[in-house]
Amino acid sequence: MRADAQRSYDRILAVAGDVFVEQGTNASMNEIAKRAGVGAGTLYRHFPDREHLLDVLLKDWVAQIQAAVDQTLAAGLPPRELLITWFEAVVRHISVHRGGAARLTAALGNTASMVDKWQGLATANQSVLRHLEARGAIRGGADTIQICRLVGGVAAVADAGGLLRDDTRDLLALIADGLLVAPAAALRCP
Amino acid sequence: MRADAQRSYDRILAVAGDVFVEQGTNASMNEIAKRAGVGAGTLYRHFPDREHLLDVLLKDWVAQIQAAVDQTLAAGLPPRELLITWFEAVVRHISVHRGGAARLTAALGNTASMVDKWQGLATANQSVLRHLEARGAIRGGADTIQICRLVGGVAAVADAGGLLRDDTRDLLALIADGLLVAPAAALRCP
């Protein structure tokens, strides 16, 4: 790629990230082009449409998820808190811009093109699950992708409905309780 | 309302239902007006914007939910199957048109305008929960609205991601397991 083209590409990406965070995934492409100081033609040559642009951005963001896993595991929390904390981290990560969670979640499991996009999310989630399995804290039979979908669903709802942090946490707790070896019931047998 | 106005109103509503089912909730308003045989002005006088039109349509659909409850309860299923069947009914109902599930779920709990729209859903869900509570099959602490949100999230994901029926069922089963009193755990009590 020619040097000036690379500059345009990078600047568009940086600006698009900002604009999508500010205005959601339906922000005007013209606005992005203008703020990046390029013409519309330039924007569209690099990214044929909005989806391509979002693809690249989401890929970057999801890549950061592995860092969140390590951090979560290192905290040494008990199973239920660990799971909830991890889910909260996922929601936070994939909700970077309004509409992003819904788009990403919709793509989960699409064998089509964006395999690599959610792959990072899936393997990160997998490692948390394995950590809990090793401690016998988790019920069998739940597929990683399915769990990602559920958490993604919560993220999408939280995002679209403007849910408060506590409400979101409650939803994630419900999911966690479904996965764990019934902790609530255990409490009831002293 | 004048007789001709009523005719227009009804025809727009009928056509909009069809178009939204065919093309999703982002279908062109012009298209709806054209198919209904009215001008754009007429459409917008009756329904100031797309949301109003969707509101009226969704309200109708949600109203049918109570019927689904009665039917589900009457089937006399064991708790887990009852819950899953009910959740499936909800998903089916609120996914009538593409994008509908996401919109409805986003509105859940919005004290703003569409209270009456999700009210039906919430009370229907409540009656299923009470039925299960009465049998001691359910864990306490889960709010009806929260559960509706979770199920709505699944519906939105299933809708947007084109999930298969079995995948959707798995997700709903996970939620159900989080709500039910887990019999397995009881075994581990000393």
Next chain:
DNA sequence: CGACGATACGGAGAGGGTTTCCGATTTTGC
């Protein structure tokens, strides 16, 4: 029945968004 005010209609058009196209401009290799 006929006519008049109220009500409703339709479609042109303003405003804004996406995407394409191509002449002008910049970069690069030689």
Next chain:
DNA sequence: GCAAAATCGGAAACCCTCTCCGTATCGTCG
């Protein structure tokens, strides 16, 4: 430095939402 190739910018074609207003229809009252 020069020409070819790559890239740029923004005008313009196209579609969408929503508004405005002259025209047509309805309902009622004399």
